[in-house]
Amino acid sequence: MSAELERSALDRIELQSGADGSAAEVFEQWDARLSESYVPLASTPLPAEDFRGWITLGHYDDVDMSTIGSTPQEVRRTNGLIARANDEYLLATIQLRGRGRLHQDGRVAEVGPGTMVFYDSTRPYRWEIPDEWEMAVVQAPLSRLRELTGLADEELPTATAISRDSPAGVVARYFRELTELQNRAPEQVSLLAVPALDLLASAITLAAANRIPEQSSDALARQRVLDYMRVRCTDPGLTVDRIADGCLMSRRTLYRVFDDFEEGPAAVLRRMRVENACEMLGRDPMLPISLVASASGFLTERHFYRAFRLEKGTTPAAFRVVGATGTDGR
Template sequence: MEFASSKTFTTSDVAQDEATDYWVELICETFVKLSAQQLTPKNFQGGITWKKLGHAEFSTVNASGQEVVRTKEFASSAIDEYLLFSIQRRGQGYVSQDGRTAKLSPGDMAIYDSSRPYSLHFPSSFEQLVVQLPKSKLGADDTRSITALLHPKGSAGAVAASLLSSLNEHLSYGNSSILALESHVIELLGEVTTSPSPRVHSPEPSHNEMAQIRALMRKNLANSAWTVDQLASQAHLSRRSLYRLFPNKGPAEVMRSMRIDKAKTTLRNDPSTLIIQLAHECGFDSESGFIRAFTSDVGVTPKQYASKFTPNGGQ
């Protein structure tokens, strides 16, 4: 049975301007191939303490806020497949996979599968214990029903998380008597993956939630590079969950309507606004594209609309 003592890696080992690149290398070597975007790259700090018990890997991650993504390309090109059990110890984390997002507070746990795309979002500094096992050791084939589900305090998953956290502390001492516990870890996590999944609640979005999402959209009205995926990430929602909040019009169509409304308001207040300037202020790449969209929605061109609000324009 394989056993390795504790190893610690930290961005303080390199110059500050190399920290973000070094961090991506660390998380890829520790877990699986990933991309990462730091929320505060100039002051980014991160560290990983890695331990191993047979086939089970225990990684304690302390880092600044970041967005981590396992892309479809990364997942499809991998040879090995793992289940990862994220146990939140400090701060908040969001695990998104298979159309769901689990919001983690300290003591909570969620599972994700390296064989499919997933994303992890940490809005500020955090600490997590991540336990990683080959899927083959757990006999886990179809995991779509168990990923990105919250195992909150009081659940069987949370009890398992507490036991794993305790075991992780003892691994630091490297006592050989602990080696016999690998089979118990596999059995424990196997029970978590096969036990009834936590209930998934799908409540109607509150007015406050929708107000927050629309505020994020208004903040990006002038951003021509805006995407629905960016909005989902900022709102801590999966793409599918985000679309559920817009049953009549998709978020992209709502964003377009908000941009046209902004253009109309601007033209009413200042009919002399240059159309090309207005196009960029409303998030359009080109003047011609803006004119087409405006005319399609309003029924007249921007100039014709503005003329209604100039002196004698309506006569």
């Protein structure tokens, strides 16, 4: 089916490889339409024989409602894309078909048919959707939802799976049925959409009240970040910004989950690199210091010496001499 955009009542987009071009060409169109319909996004197709994608989008007073579906793909909202836009939205999706995984704020939500999940456009997130899928999407201004819920951004229940059987699941059913009606009879939706923003705010409030305590959530997020850093700490290009991007959280969230660590994530990364260097120094007494420095993630020997003395109170060479005795050289 050729690409089609109807502006009368709804925006309708339908794309399919073959009829509209090669899979690569059609996916490039899809990537652009996805960003136009929601917020700037970067999408990547996952292996499939061909590509199909569709969006039906309706605009109401304070809320946009849509149905979207496609073949498997991954969708990212990065810090770079966030910096290019000023609008702030909260999005809610109700899974209609297929399964997926949403990453945001150090949390991961597994979603299946009937599951609702929230995510914030002002912070990085990633969708992994390995199956053919379909979702109902509700998008509303964050400013209005802050007013209605009284919640701060960090209190929003992002990337938290909400089951159809929960109290907030009642609101999910309302939006699912409303988007289904929008596909069949869009002219009948406007009146029924009047309470949409208030109901969305109620669902957010209910979900926030049932979340794991923030301390537990931060502890889980911190463990995920530490695991990420341990695997990559010897990469000299690893920075606080790259850690935040890799863990799909903002710098502010990253620093918050490290509140218990003196000096924050940069200091933790430095200690990991120094500990790696200590292991190398103890393992091979003939290994050149310059090689230990570069292999541990330090850009220069000077930086390595400064970090090593800060953490161990001695030089790498002195540490190597006394290391076998079990002292730290202090």
